[in-house]
Amino acid sequence: MNALELLKRDHDSITALLAGADAYTDMKRLFERIKSELEIHGHIEETAFYPLLQNHELLKESARDAKAQHALIKELLSDLAKQEGAEFEKNFQALKAEVQLHFTEEENEIFPQVANLKKDRDLDRLAEQLATNKKEYQRTAP
DSSP states (O other), X not given: OOHHHHHHXXXXXXXXXXXXXXXXXHHHHHHHHHHHHHHHHHXXXXXXXXXXXXXXXGGHHHHHHXXXXXXXXXXXXXXHTTOOHHHHHHHHHHHHHHHHHHHHHIIIIIHHHHHHHSOHHHHHHHHHHHHHHHHHHHHHOO
16 A cells, blocks of 8 residues: 555545534544544644655645645644534534545645656655554554
8 A cells, every 4th residue: 555545545534434423412422533533644644744745846835735724623623622512513514624625635636746756666665654653643642
């Protein structure tokens, strides 16, 4: 599995969790797991994937945009952790929309460009680094 496939697999897993959270009770029940998965995924993108994008002129702006989306998602997660009722439900829907937008932009814009710029062996090595970063983050996360 190369890096893009690994990230896409994370996207699919998180999307499935979000899809299972339509009712308020499901949103509350799944929130901590969704939060954890998004934090882990964000960490590996920010520590290994986005630095790679910064090295390519064509992808620098995309990396900046993706980091801005991450900041918004982190802010929503932080707010949601303190919310209940209608406010939680409204912001959870905003989180779902922002995550879906972020995943769609990565998969449709960034991933194809990275695939064209990088050799398969580079993507395989990056996948190893992403997997290592993920395990390390899971081991040390609070």
